[in-house]
Amino acid sequence: MTPLELLSRRRSIRSFTKESLRPEHVKRLKALITMINTHQQGLKFQLITEDPDPLEGFSKSYGVFTNPSNYVAAVVDTAAPDVYERAGYYAEQLVMSAVESGIGTCFVGGTYKEDRVKAQLRAGERILFLVLLGYPSDNTRLMARVMAKFVHLRHMTPDQFFEPESEAVSAVERIPILKDGLEAVSYAPSALNRRPVRIFVKEINGEEMVCAKVDASNPKNLIDLGIAKYNYNFATGTECVWGNGMPLSGGESYL
Numbered sequence: 001m002t003p004l005e006l007l008s009r010r011r012s013i014r015s016f017t018k019e020s021l022r023p024e025h026v027k028r029l030k031a032l033i034t035m036i037n038t039h040q041q042g043l044k045f046q047l048i049t050e051d052p053d054p055l056e057g058f059s060k061s062y063g064v065f066t067n068p069s070n071y072v073a074a075v076v077d078t079a080a081p082d083v084y085e086r087a088g089y090y091a092e093q094l095v096m097s098a099v100e101s102g103i104g105t106c107f108v109g110g111t112y113k114e115d116r117v118k119a120q121l122r123a124g125e126r127i128l129f130l131v132l133l134g135y136p137s138d139n140t141r142l143m144a145r146v147m148a149k150f151v152h153l154r155h156m157t158p159d160q161f162f163e164p165e166s167e168a169v170s171a172v173e174r175i176p177i178l179k180d181g182l183e184a185v186s187y188a189p190s191a192l193n194r195r196p197v198r199i200f201v202k203e204i205n206g207e208e209m210v211c212a213k214v215d216a217s218n219p220k221n222l223i224d225l226g227i228a229k230y231n232y233n234f235a236t237g238t239e240c241v242w243g244n245g246m247p248l249s250g251g252e253s254y255l
């Protein structure tokens with residue numbers, strides 16, 4: 001399966017079986033988390049298994065999640081640079097690795113009880129969001145079905161992520177990699193399916209560079225920015241530069 005095919009198959013899963021995560025899957029997730037935490041300043045992702053506690057109050061009142069019992073808590077040191085964006089980016093990497101193993105995932109931004117998340121927090125650290133993990137169940141609850149339908153109502157084509165949209169076709173002609181990149185961005189999950197990320201072209205040192213931005217007056221949009229950047233990089237084999245409005249490639253050589 002190509003990265004683009006894998007990205008296109010991901011959906012938020014809100015209904016899980018009661019099966020525990022298999023040891024080989026836990027091992028794989030833990031290895032990736034260790035790599036992320038080791039290389040990314042201020043990211044302290046933690047995998048917590050067999051713990052439905054943080055969602056219990058919420059899942060009962062809204063009836064959205066079924067058997068949510070494993071999650072990664074996206075713990076970050078809020079003083080680290082670009083930490084919202086990098087948390088989104090590496091959480092999406094984890095999500096895609098999980099999807100590849102047949103594990104269902106759902107980002108959860110607000111509907112959990114922070115004080116009941118069994119993550120270790122030091123001073124200056126906070127939990128930005130959770131990523132639920134588990135084996136998908138067909139038995140999706142009505143509320144989850146309604147929610148999935150509701151949030152997918154506003155379909156957006158890949159070109160609509162380009163700004164200005166009217167120039168998407170000519171930009172793809174000049175920069176062919178943009179075709180897969182825009183499609184990958186269109187598959188990115190975002191809070192409340194708001195899809196706040198826009199892709200645009202900017203000239204830097206005489207070269208046309210593809211960049212990504214969000215309206216950062218809501219800092220949570222930066223999480224969605226990181227997620228979309230991961231999708232773009234994964235599909236096109238590029239490496240982004242961190243920061244809102246920065247290029248989606250050239251990260252390996254950027255000073």
Ligand SMILES: Cc1cc2nc3c(=O)[nH]c(=O)nc-3n(C[C@H](O)[C@H](O)[C@H](O)COP(=O)(O)O)c2cc1C
Pocket residue numbers: 010011012013014064106107108109110111129147151152187188189190191192193223224227
């Ligand atoms: C940062 C973030 C927070 C989210 N929070 C929630 C949440 O609290 N509850 C929920 O059911 N879905 C949540 N979602 C999932 C989105 O609703 C979902 O990604 C979006 O509707 C697109 O659907 P898809 O993931 O199936 O493509 C969140 C997604 C992101 C990226």
